[in-house]
Amino acid sequence: MNGIKVEFENIVNENIKMVMNYVCNNLKNKFLAEDIVQEVFFRAYKAYDSYIEEGKLKGWLIRIAKNTLNNYYSKNKNEQFVSLDTFGSEDGESLYGCISNDETPEELLLRKELISDILKIVGKLPKTQQIVFNYRFIEQFSVSETAALTGIPPGSVKSKTHYAIEKIRTELGITQKNNRRTYFMTCNEAYKYLFMYAKSTLSNESKEKVERHLADCSVCSDIASALKKLVPSMTNARDDETAHFLINFPEFNLSYIGISYDVSEYLNVEEFNENLNKNNGKPDKEHFFLGGRFGKPNKLIAQFDNEGNEIGFEVFEIDTTHFGITTTFLTKVYTPVNWIYSVYIDDGSYNNVKRSKEAPNLYYGHTHNCLGCNAKSALYQAISVKAENIRIKRGNGVIDCGVYKFAYVDRYVTEEERITLDYSYLLNG
Helix, strand or coil, rough: HHHHHHHHHHHHHHHHHHHHHHHHHHHHHHHHHHHHHEEEHHHHHHHHHHCCCCCCCCHHHHHHHHHHHHHHHHCCCCCCCCCCCCCCCCCCCCCCHHHHCCCHHHHHHHHHHHHHHHHHCCCCHHHHHHHHHHHHHHHCCHHHHHHHHCCHHHHHHHHHHHHHHHHHHHCEEEEECCCCCECCHHHHHHHHHHHHHHCCCCHHHHHHHHHHHHHCCCHHHHHHHHHHHHHHHHHCCCCCCCCCCCCCEHCCCCCEEEEEEEEEHHHHHHHHHHHHHHHHCCCCCCCCCCCCEEECCCEEEEECCCCCCCCCEHHHHHHHHEEEEEEEECCCCCCCEEEEEEEEEEEECCCCCCCCCCCCEEEEEEEEEECCCCCCEEEEEEEEECCEEEEEEEEEEEECCCEEEEEEEEEEEECCCCCCEEEEEEEEC
C-alpha cells in the first residue's frame, strides 16, 4: 500500500499542473478550481488500484476531471458549462484554440462573456452543426458517441465540429499562423471602425488593426467592402442643411448613423475649439449637436467626428424606453459642416426583416426613422447579394455594392415627418 501511495504522489506531482490548467479553462473561479482539482485526485486515488496502465494516464485523469466538473455543474444548474478542450479526443478539436496562448482566458475575456459570445455564434450555425457542437462540447460526448446518438457518420461529425470551431475562431477574431495563436480583435470590436475605415478616415494605428482583422474575417471584410462601394453613392445635403443617414445590416443587428449640422450658425467655432484645448477635450457645456438620445434596444458602441477622431461619451437612462448621451470628449468641431458618426448594435428585437409564412423564400424588409427636424434623410438596408427579384414598395431603389445590395430611401423630411423604407425579395437556401 505504501508503494502505491508513493507512486501516486509522483503521479500527482507530475500531472497536477495539467489538471489545474484543464479545470481553470472551464471555471471562472480559481479558488473553486483548486477544490475541484483536489476532488479529482481524491477520486483518482480511490480508483487507482483498478486503473490499467495503457500509456493513457493523462487521458484517464482528464476524464475524471470532466466527470467531476459535470457533477459540479449538475448541482449548480444556473452555471453554463462549455468545455473549452477535448483532451485526448478522436478529432483533437478544441475550443481552447479560440484563446490566445499568451493570455489566460481571464486576461483575454471574462469567462462569462467568452461563453456567452461562443453560444451566440453557435446559435447562428446550421442546425446540424449546432446539434454536433452541443453533444461534443456541452454534453461532452466523443466523436463515436455523437455519431451513434445523431445518426451522423463519424467523419461528418468531425467535419461539422471542425467547421463550427473555425466559425467561432473567425467570429472571435482569432487566427492561427505558424501554429501560434494570436489575438487580434473580435468582430464586435471591428464593427465600430468599419464605416470610418470605408471612408479612409481612421488613424494609421486603428487602420492597421482593422486590416489585420479583415485579412482573417470574411464577414467583416464583406461589410467593409460593401461600405466602401456604398459611401460614394450617398448624396450629400447642402452645407447649410441638416443631413442624416442610417445604414443597417439586419443580419448582424448593426447600424451606422451619421448626422451633420452647420454649427457656425449657433456658436463661435474658433472660440469653442480653443476652450476644448484648454479643457483637454471636455466641452464646457452641452450643445444641441452634442449628446442626443436613442432607443433602449440599441447599444451605442462608438462615435467619431469628421476626421475619424473618436468621441468620448457616457450613456444615461432618460425613461423606460430611451437612453441619453453626454459627450465627455471632443477633439474639435468643424465648419462649415460638423458630422457625428455613431455605431449601434441592437438586441435583435426590431426584426427588420421577416420571412413570409406563405412562401418560405420570400422576405419583407422594413425600417423607418423620425429625426425630429427638417433634414435630408436617407435609410439603407443591406440585403444578401444572392437575393433576387427585389421590389421596393416605399423607397428609391437598390444600390449594388458587390457582396451586398442596399435597398434605400433618400429624401427631405420635415420636423414631424417619418421616413420609411419597405421592400421585399426572394432568397433561396
